[in-house]
Amino acid sequence: MEIRIAIQHPMETGFRRDATGHEIPKNVINAFSCRYNGVEVFRAEMGSGIAANPYLDFYTIADASGELIFDWTDDSGQTGSERASIVVSG
């Protein structure tokens, strides 16, 4: 089963400067994980080399109904989380 993730986040590199010339501090999503019924099935370590508003597309075997939990963390400590139910029949 293909899983597609789209996260709204500027992935600020830390190399940009604002209109007054001050460096805009680095702040990127550095960790992302997907847990399937409590078991981690995918994990990503990311850096400023990932484009703004990060997109991820990965696979996992849909072997049981239950819940997918997605978590991410950025350099500033902000976190995000999303859940999805999955029903496997047959």
Next chain:
Amino acid sequence: MRKRIRCGLLLAIALTAGVAVSEAPQRPIPSGELRSGVDFTGPDARALQQDDFANPGVFWVELGERLWRQPAGSSGKSCESCHGDARTSMKGVATRYPLLDRGTGRLLNLEGRIMQCTEQRQRAPPLAYESEALLALTTYVRHQSRGMPVSVTIDSQARSYFEKGRALYYQRMGQMNLSCANCHQENWGRNLGPETISQGHGSDYPVYRLEWQTLGSLQRRFRSCFSGVRAEMLPYGAPEYLDLELYLAWRGNGLPIETPGVRR
């Protein structure tokens, strides 16, 4: 006698066509040759625009949907309170913008209409160009007209704005001494560096521009272009930009709105 009858017939045809009456200027790019900017952008950007999940502009559609339902200002009303479900009430609305505001006689683009509504009817603090809220609401409303053709009318009252917009389009400017027409009329389809010059239509705006790493308005794109030819950028909301929006919309009448677009 026959000449007069022929002119009369032509006038009748022009009237039924639904565009400017009698003094209808010829559109620089014939309808059959009109092509949206998506045709000229890079393959990666085009693939993103055509993918409703991966298109980063969709974040602003979703935000716009949330804001549509959120009460704002001292009125305590949301857009939904008056306009109901945007999917029905806003369908086709964006195709007519920019247009003349019946109350003030001023030319209004969609951002201007949203600002007017939020300020005067919701009695909420004014929204600024390129603010997340205004971008989201503009994108959300235009998105409800997705697939519908741009259909602005230039009647006698809008004519003066149209003429100013057209004059600006053909006006050389900046250190590079280039007009919009030099690129988008005379050289569309040809390469400029790594990019292919588009016909310069605004039908897919606001767009997620990879260069900006975010979504931006058509007026932001004007500012990009002005700075690109090393001309001084005009402030957001400048009347010249409004006139230009009107001219551009007329120039691209018939093109489907595909907001949110994706460009490089």
Next chain:
Amino acid sequence: MRFAALAAIPLAASRVAHAQSTTDSVDAMVAKVTGGAPLKTGRVKLELPQLADNSNSVSLKVSVESPMTSTDYVKSIHLYAGKNPRPNIANFYLGPRAGRAQIATRIRLAATQRVLAVAALSDGSFYSGAADVAVTGAACYDGS
């Protein structure tokens, strides 16, 4: 799936390796992953456009040939762009439950360069694949 920013938790340090922008540093980073074991070519397919639309966002797909069984699977995939200021772009950790060792994302590229993908397999072997991408500046200066 779409996300929204929520409440803060204690700061998590980025574990992506940082270094000066040289391809030598990529070799050093890869050596840390392989532990000196030979890096074989093949089995790793890295798909990138030959010419980037814009350096800020380049679509990438990496896939590794593997049966992905509990005894023969891809443990991790590491991406490097030697000319980026931080060459280690991302590391992905899979496992037998992935079913397919294939990941797609969008990356930033600082210059025309070769992008490298290194896969660590469960049997302790390492495979790599690469793709060259031409990266240009935008046609016009944008001061907006």
